[in-house]
Amino acid sequence: MPTTNRQILLNGRPDGEPKASDFRLGEAPIPKPGPGQFLIRNHYLSLDPFQRGRMNANWRYGRKLEIGDVMIGSTVGEIIESYHPAWRTGTFVEGLLGWQEYALHDGEGGRQDYGPGLTRVDPKVAPVSTALGVLGTSGETAYWSIIDVAKPRPGDTVVISGAAGAVGTIAGQICKILGARVVGIAGSDDKVDYITRELGFDAGINYKTTPNLLDTLRQYCPDRIDVYYDNVGGEIADMMFRHLAKGARYIVVGRIANYNDAKPRLMPDLFPLIMTSRAQVHGFIVFDYEDRIREARAQLARWIDDGKIKYRETIAHGLENAPAAFMSMLKGGNTGKQLVKLFPDAR
Ligand SMILES: NC(=O)c1ccc[n+]([C@@H]2O[C@H](COP(=O)([O-])OP(=O)(O)OC[C@H]3O[C@@H](n4cnc5c(N)ncnc54)[C@H](OP(=O)(O)O)[C@@H]3O)[C@@H](O)[C@H]2O)c1
Structure with a gap:
């Protein structure tokens, strides 16, 4: 010992x-x-x-x-x-x-x-x-933020940033199970290949190489964005406001692009875009679902068994x-x- x-x-x-x-x-x-x-x-x-x-x-x-x-x-x-x-x-x-x-x-x-x-x-x-990933906090975050907050409807276009990470991979697959069209944003071509070819996302965007993110969003989301799932914050998140559908849901889950900032970032310039799109912005914190951990884990485990979640x-x-x-x-x-x-x- x-x-x-x-x-x-x-x-x-x-x-x-x-x-x-x-x-x-x-x-x-x-x-x-x-x-x-x-x-x-x-x-x-x-x-x-x-x-x-x-x-x-x-x-x-x-x-x-x-x-x-x-x-x-x-x-x-x-x-x-x-x-x-x-x-x-x-x-x-x-x-x-x-x-x-x-x-x-x-x-x-x-x-x-x-x-x-x-x-x-x-x-x-x-x-x-x-128990630390798909059946732990990452999976629970993805599960409750999609099932209880984002609530995508069949045919909705959902854009997910941080799409190849612990939360994003699971959130995107849950949206697919619910019948939504899912576009993922990630930081390499390998990650884009992974989410589209292995996980079944409808499209992927490498935000590091795309010359103009807004143009690419217009191309992949011709009917605009019904749900934006924000895992990253920063300029990617700002850009989404410019392409939201009327009545879109904007779910704030993480702001990793801002975690190294010395001061909090304020975004009053975006408020007119919230007004014109009539979007609803929802904050999400997984702690609020601590008493429902078992429910999320049981469903995620079933989906893994059924091959619906990788x-x-x-x-x-x-x-x-x-x-x-x-x-x-x-x-x-x-x-x-x-x-x-x-x-x-x-x-
Ligand atoms: N609200 C909650 O209750 C809750 C719970 C858990 C996690 N979260 C948040 O959810 C987000 C994802 O967490 P996770 O555990 O799944 O991490 P993760 O996505 O597995 O790992 C972090 C990823 O963030 C991406 N990234 C880093 N800097 C970036 C930038 N400047 N712009 C865009 N992407 C960037 C990187 O991927 P790329 O290669 O794609 O850049 C990296 O792989 C984090 O913001 C985290 O704080 C929130």
Whole structure:
């Protein structure tokens, strides 16, 4: 049994894009569980855009990180030692256990707002890594934002940015299941090939090479956009307002293009476009659906079984490579869910 718990700590607050020196590999003794506690050996770590925001001093909701803190992040792992009657050795769990190899827990705490609670994971349903992606927060985000907020109707044209990522790939496939026409926006030709050829999106746009995004949108969405699913913010999102159909829904899910900005971006210039298109702009936060996690996971698992939803994982190996994988993900290095496999024998 090893005695050292390797951890990635916040070493500095990024000024713009994060860099390697903003992270530090630390070592602590593996904690010893006491009565009512148990020890988890993490198998996979989830790398998510929201973690970038938590590195800032002026983070607005949820717990902000202090210098020296273990980086915030969800993991899936196995209970390897337990002194808690309800949490047995051998059980797989998912929770906000941080960028570290081992974690102590007492089974308490809710999951609201990335709370400290745990969710049990059944390895018989799917590989445990999916509890961080398609059957975890990414899948739940896609599911509820489409089913309960965007509500595309058959024949609607839906445009999804961040289309080849963890949330976008699943959101687009759910829209296809519901009968919509789906156009994805992604940052490479390989990603466009993936979403159109493998996932069944109707069209894809490489926003990095298209000479004029608005012209390309006019070409792929001749009847304008009924639903814009905004995973990225920035100039791509601004452009969508110029091509919305009357009564369109504009769903704000993520703003990754703005996460490195020092100041929040205000967009009053776009208000006339909202007025003329009579669009409805909806904000979405997955925490609001914490009490409906099982419902989303069960439906997504059925769709995977039926072959209606496919998923991909981009996996880095070893905790020491988590910062590089995180920085790569923020710049588009991933297709589907970005994970770190923490041990060679991870399940
Ligand atoms: N509201 C919620 O409850 C909720 C929950 C989960 C996630 N989110 C948000 O949803 C979005 C997607 O999250 P995810 O976990 O699925 O991440 P992801 O899409 O798997 O990874 C991030 C992707 O963003 C793209 N990207 C990076 N910078 C960009 C830019 N300047 N312009 C356009 N695209 C850019 C990159 O792909 P390309 O190669 O295509 O550039 C990259 O692969 C994020 O904004 C995240 O914060 C929101």
